[in-house]
Amino acid sequence: MTIEPTSETPAGIADGANPLAEVNPDLEKLRAYTQAKLALAEQLRIVREALAALGRNRGEGQCEELLVKLAEDRFTLAMLGQFKRGKSSLMNAIIGRELLPTGVLPLTSAITVLKYGPAERLAVNREDSIFPDELPVSALAGYVTEKGNPANRLKVKTACVELPVPFLRRGVEFVDTPGVGSAITSNTLTTYEFLPECDAALFVTSVDTPMTSVELAFLKEIRQYMDRIFFVVNKTDLVTDNERDEILKFIAEAVREQTGLNPIKIFPVSARLGLAAKTEGDAVLYEQSGLKVLEEALASFLSGEKTAAFLGAVAHKALQILDEETTQGTFGKAALEARASTIQKEKSATLPRDPYTAAAAVKEARKKLAALHAGILQGRMTEAEIPEVPPSSTAQTDPAVVTAQDAPMPAAANIAADLQTRGCPVCQYITGQAAKFFAHWQYRLSTEEQAQAEFAAELGFCPFHTWQLLAVSSPHGASVGYARLADEAARRLKEIIAAPAAKDGMRRLLHDSRSCRVCGLLQRAEEDYIRRLARFISETAGRNGYRHSEGVCLRHLGMLLSTVTAAETREFLLTHAAQRFEEDAEDMRSYALKHEAVRRALQNCNEKDAYRRAVIRIAGGRNVYLPWEEDGKI
Missing domain, CATH: 3.40.50.300 (P-loop containing nucleotide triphosphate hydrolases)
Incomplete structure (x- = not known):
């Protein structure tokens, strides 16, 4: 019989270390388990979403069950x-x-x-x-x-x-x-x-x-x-x-x-x-x-004996699911072409991801699942020990990706329709482009490692566009998409701790328009739209259409004046803007008079929203944030 009264002497405290840190148990093993579990969940989530895009409902459901197992841990x-x-x-x-x-x-x-x-x-x-x-x-x-x-x-x-x-x-x-x-x-x-x-x-x-x-x-x-x-x-x-x-x-x-x-x-x-x-x-x-030894033994058990078997079983089942789907030809060329054809015919797919990109995502996830499984069996459960899998080149051709270079621009015929708005057509267009970007990006961010890696490397967006993205994201999608960014922020803060003398350490963590991909996208979209609008009003038909519109806000008027070269066109734009401001002032006064005289039934639509149109003309659209350097050049 062996009795172990657990009176072992713990490792000594290194010189310069804080001795009070020894008053708490070493929880690194528990932290490693949590990292492994969350890494496993991340790969399962990617596989689940990809199988959903491929129409593989059975495999999607099996992945969902495994995620439930992890969540209830x-x-x-x-x-x-x-x-x-x-x-x-x-x-x-x-x-x-x-x-x-x-x-x-x-x-x-x-x-x-x-x-x-x-x-x-x-x-x-x-x-x-x-x-x-x-x-x-x-x-x-x-x-x-x-x-x-x-x-x-x-x-x-x-x-x-x-x-x-x-x-x-x-x-x-x-x-x-x-x-x-x-x-x-x-x-x-x-x-x-x-x-x-x-x-x-x-x-x-x-x-x-x-x-x-x-x-x-x-x-x-x-x-x-x-x-x-x-x-x-x-x-x-x-x-x-x-x-x-x-x-x-x-x-x-x-x-x-x-x-x-x-x-x-x-x-x-x-x-x-x-x-x-x-x-x-x-x-x-x-x-x-004796409490220190007991607590460390508990931490060791909770992260080792019990949890390794649990995580290993989940990883093994996930690999089995992918093996079954491969056997059934889910990722074969014919199956992918058939799925792409079905999506195109239905035109109602809610997942903005093509089957080829989904298949590539599954291939990468399988590599990481296999590495996780092997690591868990060998007792290596920290995320740092999981080999990085380079992103597939097909991820760069994902049609859901909207970048500054491939953002769609309006045809000349669209500008005539845009001028029918009661606001600024340029602001309206920029707002629409931002909405399209956020709709695609929030999906990618919640399902694709490629987008999560890019988002983390860039430390997200500027504050304004960060909150706009969050407004269209679910709590679940935000939690999935922002986790890697938070890890990256923690990593960079630790670099500052390691090198406190480094210049601009904290400044590099802060975002402005110069490092925000949304600001860059919208800036290019704005400049292109202004060039097209300038060409549009250089023609007689275009100028007539602009004459009957509300025109553009002061910011975009300045950009138009910097773009057009003909003195006649510049005078036309300035005259039109001045006339609209005068009309706004008249409409606002008429609205106030009829309101005070309790003759509200006599108010027309121009009078009712004159104040809003005047504000848009002065300050631009409500949801447009344009902080880039060109502000000082107008």
Whole structure:
């Protein structure tokens, strides 16, 4: 029999390191698991969207099921044991604050779940209520203690506390259960009924009366529901080192006889000292309490033994889906041509992606899935260890991509129709081009790695166009599309930390029109439209059409005057603009007079929107943002 009291000496603190950083467990393994899970989800999402574009509903549905599996990933870690073993105290020590009620009498009477949340929140679920009661965290004792809720008379199923605690962030639900073996039989029953919900447990005993017959019977029951049990001996600060060693040997032998496990790893802990260490930021006391070793063992387990098998199975299934689709010829030339023909005939496809681009996306995703699968099996689960797959050249020919170079420009005949607007036709055109770009880009950003990589490399758009894009994006699409950009921002900030003397480090993180692809696209669209409009009004028919229009705003009037060369045309444009402003002023005054005289029925349409047309003429269209350098040249 091997006893491991876990008194290993941790790695030393490097010179210059902050010793208080050692008062928290190393969560890098949990972070690596999360990165691998999200990387896997990203590839599954790409495959799902591509299969949808290819009309492969079965494969799309299978990918959706795998995404659900990943999304529901949570791990229920329960604190189990006899009453008065310090289970609640140990949970308080792990989260670093006195949250759960503790005392000398049996306290916990209901299931308490601690989970991650951005802000503190208590939700109490009752057996006789559909919706939970939302309460301040300070009210917890009134629902989960024998004093506040004797024998669980309030019929509390679970009291769920959300906390911004890093240990809980990685999908862990930390559960405190009523102690078994007390005179309050309902508490024991509550805990036994909860056992099937547990994925793993911390079985807590203590140095005072360790491993009673009640605990051994309870341990036997626990073994029927879970394989992974962490054996914790609490209150070690109450005995000497020699007494502790004798107690650990006794407990290890009792557990071995009851469970057949060998070797047995036991974690001696003082929850009282552990909580004090975290509260005071005492790294030495944190280690001496035994809490550091326990927490790191938990982090290692949650990111290794349990999660590697889970992620590996999901990745393997995803590869099987793609193998089945390949066998069925989904990505063959004939199948892709047939799908393209179907989309063209229907003219109703909601996905702006051609089958060839979808097939290329699947090919790249398969490479990454295979790399992820191999990495998970070998214990390499960080995103940095996943080999980069160069984007397919077909991604550059995606018809959904709208760039400054290929933005469609209006024919001369369209300008005559554009002049019928009651605003500025140039502003109207630019707004339309922006809308088309955002409609395509937000789809690409939520489905294609190529677009996400470009968006991250450019650090997004300027502030105005960032918010315009967000206005047409769903929360889901934005979350998918902006994740890589956030990673890139974090990476560049770390570069600034590494080289604080570098000039303009922060300035390069900020956007303006000179680095915004939307501003560049619209600038080119604006300049091209102005040139076409100038040619249009150089003809007699075009000038007649412009004469009866509202004209353009002052900004675009200035651009027109800089473009036309004939003095006669310049005078025509200025005269037309002056006349329209005079008419606007008259219409606004007439509107005000009829409004004040309660003769609103006499107001005509020109009078009703004269103020709006005047503002457009002065300031341009409401949704047009034109900050580029040419502002100073007009």
